[in-house]
Amino acid sequence: MNEDLEMKNRIEIVEDNDVVRDGLKLLINSMSKHNVVAAYISCEQAIKNLDKDLPDVILMDLDLPGMSGIEGIRRIKKRNQEIHLIVITVHEDSEMVFEALCAGASGYITKNANHSRLLDAIDEVQSGGAPMSTRIAKMVVSSFQRNQNSPLTSRETEVLELLAKGKSYTVIADELFIHKETVKSHIKNIYFKLHVNSKADALEIARKNKLI
Amino acid sequence: MNEDLEMKNRIEIVEDNDVVRDGLKLLINSMSKHNVVAAYISCEQAIKNLDKDLPDVILMDLDLPGMSGIEGIRRIKKRNQEIHLIVITVHEDSEMVFEALCAGASGYITKNANHSRLLDAIDEVQSGGAPMSTRIAKMVVSSFQRNQNSPLTSRETEVLELLAKGKSYTVIADELFIHKETVKSHIKNIYFKLHVNSKADALEIARKNKLI
DNA sequence: AAACAATCCCCCAATCTTAGGTATTTTTCA
DNA sequence: TGAAAAATACCTAAGATTGGGGGATTGTTT
Known part of the structure; x- marks a missing residue:
């Protein structure tokens, strides 16, 4: 049980729900290769003890008291790029997902996932995957x-793609082998179709609607 | 064997290597729920027979004689958005991967994957996943x-992020609650650090290096 | 025939961008 | 604590860009 503690994967949990946190801890500790070195209810606590706990993998909830899980991921990754963070949450809305990934999460598992999927995820991040x-x-x-x-x-x-790259009308014309006035015509038509009257607004609408 | 053909998943293969293509066909047909309705060595053939074959899922290689798999994906998706395309290739370079996904691939499996992973992938795309x-x-x-x-x-x-959104110095200044001249200073420093002297070049370097 | 797409042209005024500077205050870090 | 870095603000100036008008031609598709 306690032999080779040094060799075990150091797992940490940040989750404010007691039942979930304890359940995860039990589940993970049931694997002889893993060892839950810490379990916190907030990112603040986790960050404070980071240098002491030295986790290899952190399972992180997103809804937490105080600092959000997203911000926690960002700060932990900034402090130590080696740590793998797996988001464990109920949120399936795209905003949360992309924010977490941008912040540095290596994996994103929803709470309805079965236990073996979760344990697999821990192995997967450690072998360089993205569960x-x-x-x-x-x-x-x-x-x-x-x-x-x-x-x-x-x-x-x-034309809109080139505009998104920050190119001027002149440069766009050159790259498309057309006249600058033609570029202007296209842009006028784009603005009309997107109901906007500036480059920034056009790009915003275009990106929101995945037109570029 | 041939009962309920109508109910089976209609699978198609586009792969120019005979051995691989026949292997895939055998593997997939070994599952009673699947039926390989067509197997081609080129996208041109696949596209020509699309309305006849009516596949639910296409397994697509990327290196093909004639039209590339990427272009094939694009055209097939344009013709019928319902079809799920799974890339089956040896290519693991990011360019290929992202091009394939942008073109409309629902999944991307490398050829060294084991057989069950491949069969799982077919099920996964059909239930709305992205293997x-x-x-x-x-x-x-x-x-x-x-x-x-x-x-x-x-x-x-x-500042660079806002520039990437097509915003002007004035707008950036307003959004960051700083003076327009400060924005200019920041941009001068950005250009200096990135060794460029224009917005388009700065954005190109920044995106290439994932600075924004 | 009508609609759409892509191309090109003109005018104009306001704004923007880049390039030189300089300089102060605040923050960070060794 | 003291130096370095970052963030802030200001100046001048020329040239380029942008957006709003107006229009026209050619081809394609329906």
Whole structure:
């Protein structure tokens, strides 16, 4: 039971619900290769003891008293890039998912996942993977794909992409081998179709609707 | 064997290597719920027969004679958004991965994956998932994360983000509650640090290095 | 025939961008 | 605590960009 404690994977839990936290702890400790070195109810506590606990993997809830899990991920990653953070949450809304991934989460598992999936996730991050629940993976992959019902023509989309890269009308014209005035016409049409009248607004609408 | 053909999942394969293609066909047909309705060596053939074959899922190689798998994915998705495309390839380089996902792939499995993983992937796309090999998932998740060794300060990064949204110096100043001249100073410093002297170049370098 | 897409042209005024500077205050870190 | 870095603000100036008007032609698709 306590032999080779040094060799075990050091797992930490940050979760404010007592039942869930204790359940996770029991589950993980039931694997001889893992050792739950700490379990906290807030990011503040976890961060304070980070240098003492030295976790390899942290399972992190997102709804926490005080500092949010997202901010916690950001700060922990900043302090130590080696630590793998796996989000364990009920949230499946895209905003949360992308914020957590941008903040530095290596995995994202929803709480309805079964136990073996969770244990697999711990192994997976440690071998350089990125475990995700099915629906999360779908959201992530979908984020790369464009809206197929764009009101813009392909040429307009092309112009808007170059605009998004910060290029001027002149440069866009050169790259597309068309006249600068043509670029202006396209942009006028884009603004009309998107009901905007500035570059920033056009880009905002376009990105929100995945037109570019 | 041939009872309830109508109810089976209609699977199609596009793969130019005979051995691989036949192997996949045998493997998939060994599952009573699946039926390989077509197997082609090129996207051109697959597209020509799309309305006849009516596949639910297509397993697609990327290196193909003639039209590339990427372009094939794009065209097939355009023709029928309902079809799930799973990339089956040896390529693990990020460019290929992201191009395939942007083109509309629902999954991305590398050829070294074991058979059950591949069969699982077919089930997974049909239930709305996005099956990926471990390393692919990691690449995808990493793509959300920034370079932690940015030469830019957090304020500079903030300014650059707003610039990337197409906002003018004036608007940026307003949003950050600072003077327009301060924004200019930040941008001068950004250009200096990134060794560029224009917005478009700064954005290109910043995006390439995941500074924003 | 009508609608759409892509191309090009003109004018104009306001704003923006980049390039030189300098300088103060605040924060961070060794 | 003292130096360095970061964030802030200001100045001048020229040239480029942007957005709002107006229009026109050519081809494609329906």
